[in-house]
Amino acid sequence: DTGVSQNPRHKITKRGQNVTFRCDPISEHNRLYWYRQTLGQGPEFLTYFQNEAQLEKSRLLSDRFSAERPKGSFSTLEIQRTEQGDSAMYLCASSQLNYGYTFGSGTRLTVV
Amino acid sequence: ELKVEQNPLFLSMQEGKNYTIYCNYSTTSDRLYWYRQDPGKSLESLFVLLSNGAVKQEGRLMASLDTKARLSTLHITAAVHDLSATYFCAGTTQGGSEKLVFGKGMKLTVNP
Numbered sequence: 336d337t338g339v340s341q342n343p344r345h346k347i348t349k350r351g352q353n354v355t356f357r358c359d360p361i362s363e364h365n366r367l368y369w370y371r372q373t374l375g376q377g378p379e380f381l382t383y384f385q386n387e388a389q390l391e392k393s394r395l396l397s398d399r400f401s402a403e404r405p406k407g408s409f410s411t412l413e414i415q416r417t418e419q420g421d422s423a424m425y426l427c428a429s430s431q432l433n434y435g436y437t438f439g440s441g442t443r444l445t446v447v
Numbered sequence: 448e449l450k451v452e453q454n455p456l457f458l459s460m461q462e463g464k465n466y467t468i469y470c471n472y473s474t475t476s477d478r479l480y481w482y483r484q485d486p487g488k489s490l491e492s493l494f495v496l497l498s499n500g501a502v503k504q505e506g507r508l509m510a511s512l513d514t515k516a517r518l519s520t521l522h523i524t525a526a527v528h529d530l531s532a533t534y535f536c537a538g539t540t541q542g543g544s545e546k547l548v549f550g551k552g553m554k555l556t557v558n559p
Contacts, residue, residue, distance in 0.1 A: 366544075366545075368544070368546060368547070370547075375551075375552075376551060376552070377451075377535050377537075377549030377550055377551050377552050378490070378535075378547070378549050379549070380544075380546045380547070380548070383544035383546055385544075390543070390544060391543060391544040391546070426489060426490070428547075430545075435480070435492055435495050436480070436492070436547060437492070438482075438489045438490040438492075439489060440488070440489045441488075441489045443487075
């Protein structure tokens, strides 16, 4: 297992377009998290899955954002009608109860 | 609601010097994490502190946790240029998602 994988690494999109990011967690990890990090800030929690169930969503997650984790494996984060304020690094992390969190390399989104 | 504060937020120091950085958190946190982030990169786990009085050391970095004071410290000994990075501390919310709540990070620059 090579850790948490995120694709794409970089995405440039025009304002108003939809984008989708993918996260492949460590296979034994049942917990998956999405965070957003803007320049000069710490990562902010977006949403959490335990297996396939989305159990918590941040107030930051507007209705333009949706996340899924079908079959409790990989997860996708979709942003509809992107805005310039969505430009950020999107980080995925996975964990198993009582173990540490492993972060992926992130997807850097630039909305132009 | 858990809040995490770090200070200082920026630190410029010379090689060979020692320094301690601080992480305060507002409510009980099960665990306290320290991460390192290089520019444009993801988060690298440094330490997980599980209980009051916990101390962990790795190379020139040593982290400690005082749960009564809700304080963690990261001590740098004889800094070298390779330690230049941004350092984040994060606590976990109790129960539920156990999501990480990050501080704003401390940008460290070690000058020759």
